[in-house]
Amino acid sequence: MLQHVRVGTRASALALTQTGHVVDALAALGDGDLTLETVHVRTEGDRLTGSLQSLGGTGVFVAALRDALLDGRCDVAVHSLKDLPTGDADGLTLGAVPPREDPADALCARDGLTLGLLPPGALVGTGSPRRAAQLRAARPDLVVVDIRGNVDTRLGRVAGSASGPGDLDAVVLARAGLARLGRLDAVTEAFGPDVMAPAPGQGALAVEVRAGLEPDEPLAQALRLLDHRPTRLAVLAERALLGRLEAGCAAPIGATGRLAHDGRTLFLDAVVVRPDGGASLRRGLTATLGGDSTTDARALGTRLAETLLDAGAADLAALGAVR
Numbered sequence: 001m002l003q004h005v006r007v008g009t010r011a012s013a014l015a016l017t018q019t020g021h022v023v024d025a026l027a028a029l030g031d032g033d034l035t036l037e038t039v040h041v042r043t044e045g046d047r048l049t050g051s052l053q054s055l056g057g058t059g060v061f062v063a064a065l066r067d068a069l070l071d072g073r074c075d076v077a078v079h080s081l082k083d084l085p086t087g088d089a090d091g092l093t094l095g096a097v098p099p100r101e102d103p104a105d106a107l108c109a110r111d112g113l114t115l116g117l118l119p120p121g122a123l124v125g126t127g128s129p130r131r132a133a134q135l136r137a138a139r140p141d142l143v144v145v146d147i148r149g150n151v152d153t154r155l156g157r158v159a160g161s162a163s164g165p166g167d168l169d170a171v172v173l174a175r176a177g178l179a180r181l182g183r184l185d186a187v188t189e190a191f192g193p194d195v196m197a198p199a200p201g202q203g204a205l206a207v208e209v210r211a212g213l214e215p216d217e218p219l220a221q222a223l224r225l226l227d228h229r230p231t232r233l234a235v236l237a238e239r240a241l242l243g244r245l246e247a248g249c250a251a252p253i254g255a256t257g258r259l260a261h262d263g264r265t266l267f268l269d270a271v272v273v274r275p276d277g278g279a280s281l282r283r284g285l286t287a288t289l290g291g292d293s294t295t296d297a298r299a300l301g302t303r304l305a306e307t308l309l310d311a312g313a314a315d316l317a318a319l320g321a322v323r
């Protein structure tokens with residue numbers, strides 16, 4: 001059976017490379033039964049300017065792609081997993097979670113500087129309250145500047161660009177995005193999770209499709225082969241934590257899940273940081289997965305969220321969740 005599949009993407013450089021990776025992988029895994037086409041979908045987030053917080057988070061980037069899937073303008077949508085809202089989308093399903101890149105956050109500073117070597121009062125750009133809070137915790141003397149824009153725009157704020165010289169000493173970006181764009185040269189320090197815990201889902205992609213694929217259609221078969229169980233279980237736990245805390249991708253919450261080599265021990269570490277960086281709560285839990293590993297992974301995230309709520313996370317970070 002030959003199947004033609006349209007893959008929807010945003011037009012940003014990062015979205016295009018991410019979609020390209022998935023298209024190439026699906027073509028290889030489809031074993032000649034799949035033909036693929038990339039279709040561009042314009043999203044509201046690409047049009048608007050202003051801080052991400054004022055847009056209500058990066059969910060705006062996702063909504064237009066989801067509409068295109070539901071309308072049948074495309075059959076597959078590739079998202080940065082951390083940008084997906086934690087709730088399920090009606091009529092859609094997570095078709096595959098490919099192997100994750102290193103989820104670390106990375107400092108991209110002028111003159112090869114690391115966080116410890118930035119001078120007092122240095123200007124560090126990020127649009128993420130999570131990154132801002134952890135920067136303030138590590139270096140209360142720095143000035144965090146709220147910025148947005150695509151990866152090139154942000155790097156240009158340090159290195160300078162056609163529109164002028166750089167006006168910041170550093171920016172913080174996901175290492176994964178830089179890796180996919182071939183821009184790891186800009187990284188001057190990759191943060192360990194003790195300094196900056198990455199966002200739930202960071203470094204992972206989500207391949208979303210309409211619910212109800214036939215299991216034997218070529219797309220469904222290729223998606224099963226593309227799916228990486230350790231990544232899927234880790235991100236399900238991370239996102240369940242975020243969901244239970246009633247927080248989105250803009251919340252000052254970091255989380256890292258990891259499946260042990262035995263395939264059934266799942267670790268989850270999380271931190272909730274007060275936005276001013278002056279206090280934080282860090283907790284970890286481990287679960288042994290049973291027959292329904294998906295449910296168990298989600299339960300681990302929920303349980304860790306409740307542990308954090310018991311310790312006062314909702315007040316600390318002004319979250320919506322109640323215990």
Ligand SMILES: NCc1[nH]cc(CCC(=O)O)c1CC(=O)O
Nearest residue numbers: 058080173174176177202203204
């Ligand atoms: N919110 C924007 C966004 N969504 C995903 C990535 C990077 C790639 C990833 O985390 O998988 C980025 C840019 C960034 O945070 O630096």
